[in-house]
Amino acid sequence: MAVPENIRKRLEERTELGLLRSLSPPKKGWVDFCSNDYLGIAKNHFSGNQLLGSGGSRLLTGNYSKIEELEENASSFFGAPSLYFNSGYQANIGLLQAVGQRGDLYLFDEFSHASIRDGLQLSRAQSLKFKHNDLQHLAQLLKGKSGYNNIYVVTESIFSMHGDGPDLPALLDLCETHHAFLILDEAHSVGITGAQGRGISFAYKEHPSLFARIFPLGKAFGVQGAFISGSDLLKDYLINFARSFIYTTAPSPVIAEAVANSIDRVFEADKARDNLKLNLAYWHGEGNNREANSLSAIQFVPCPRIKHDGIKKALEEAQIQVFPIRYPTVPEQMEGFRVIIHSYNTKSEIDSLKKILQAHAQ
Numbered sequence: 001m002a003v004p005e006n007i008r009k010r011l012e013e014r015t016e017l018g019l020l021r022s023l024s025p026p027k028k029g030w031v032d033f034c035s036n037d038y039l040g041i042a043k044n045h046f047s048g049n050q051l052l053g054s055g056g057s058r059l060l061t062g063n064y065s066k067i068e069e070l071e072e073n074a075s076s077f078f079g080a081p082s083l084y085f086n087s088g089y090q091a092n093i094g095l096l097q098a099v100g101q102r103g104d105l106y107l108f109d110e111f112s113h114a115s116i117r118d119g120l121q122l123s124r125a126q127s128l129k130f131k132h133n134d135l136q137h138l139a140q141l142l143k144g145k146s147g148y149n150n151i152y153v154v155t156e157s158i159f160s161m162h163g164d165g166p167d168l169p170a171l172l173d174l175c176e177t178h179h180a181f182l183i184l185d186e187a188h189s190v191g192i193t194g195a196q197g198r199g200i201s202f203a204y205k206e207h208p209s210l211f212a213r214i215f216p217l218g219k220a221f222g223v224q225g226a227f228i229s230g231s232d233l234l235k236d237y238l239i240n241f242a243r244s245f246i247y248t249t250a251p252s253p254v255i256a257e258a259v260a261n262s263i264d265r266v267f268e269a270d271k272a273r274d275n276l277k278l279n280l281a282y283w284h285g286e287g288n289n290r291e292a293n294s295l296s297a298i299q300f301v302p303c304p305r306i307k308h309d310g311i312k313k314a315l316e317e318a319q320i321q322v323f324p325i326r327y328p329t330v331p332e333q334m335e336g337f338r339v340i341i342h343s344y345n346t347k348s349e350i351d352s353l354k355k356i357l358q359a360h361a362q
């Protein structure tokens with residue numbers, strides 16, 4: 001996996017100055033004049049042997065053995081060195097703020113998640129949007145953009161509003177042709193796509209242009225936090241330069257255990273992934289035994305705002321929870337209902353929802 005030269009250089013400079021940060025091994029049994037656990041509450045046992053809190057940032061007292069084991073486990077699951085962040089939001093702002101330097105350029109999909117946009121704002125690099133999933137437009141921009149130190153392309157594997165995504169192999173090839181580095185947020189594909197839920201990009205993890213993958217855990221993993229996976233260099237770089245990693249309390253060991261548990265469950269969830277595919281096929285009206293074409297659990301039903309109230313009323317009567325997506329979250333002409341199909345929805349639930357949408361949305 002490629003890493004831009006300036007990332008290596010900034011780490012070397014820190015090392016030469018004796019300022020390199022690294023996670024120190026947990027110190028069991030040492031006298032504590034260091035943690036922020038002023039009243040000793042973090043040291044309480046939550047259940048069994050589990051401590052309640054981490055007591056500090058990862059770079060101080062918050063680097064306990066379970067969080068290190070969790071990252072090792074995640075690294076082997078995703079096939080690349082991985083670092084845990086407290087949320088997907090923190091992962092994106094930390095990564096984008098830290099990586100893009102003056103003289104670099106971010107090219108990002110116009111529909112990118114707020115956490116990506118906020119991260120771009122925090123960085124010193126310039127940023128420019130390309131049309132949604134439009135690789136031709138991206139190619140045009142890449143062709144016209146020489147003179148930058150590094151170009152990063154930032155996008156999502158499946159977009160949270162409409163459930164669509166870019167052609168990943170073509171996108172990677174385009175990045176390679178133009179010596180650009182790809183940053184891919186897999187919030188809505190990790191857990192449900194790739195071998196045992198490792199995400200769409202798992203099959204391309206050795207591609208020289210795939211620089212960083214973000215795996216938020218609040219969706220299919222059913223927990224919270226996010227891993228950023230890439231290379232040892234990227235991991236060291238984030239530990240040194242990602243402010244949302246450095247200046248925050250490490251997750252509670254209770255969360256670390258829940259995340260470890262969820263990785264095991266996602267690994268074993270082939271049956272649930274199959275059910276999800278069957279439900280998607282049913283939603284698309286393709287019969288019970290055919291797999292849906294779409295890998296996305298997010299199914300968008302376009303519908304003008306004027307019809308939203310009628311649909312909301314019918315959904316309320318049927319006690320079905322679906323939310324409309326409106327401006328300014330999406331452009332006005334793209335408003336509608338965002339349906340999330342789950343592995344556990346029944347066919348009759350899907351029928352009821354379809355009936356309401358079909359009756360009102362036309």
Ligand SMILES: Cc1ncc(COP(=O)(O)O)c(C=O)c1O
Pocket residue numbers: 087088089090092113115156160185187188216217218224225226
């Ligand atoms: C694409 C994408 N990235 C990041 C996030 C943020 O993740 P988290 O909820 O863990 O902060 C979301 C959440 O909706 C998302 O859709």
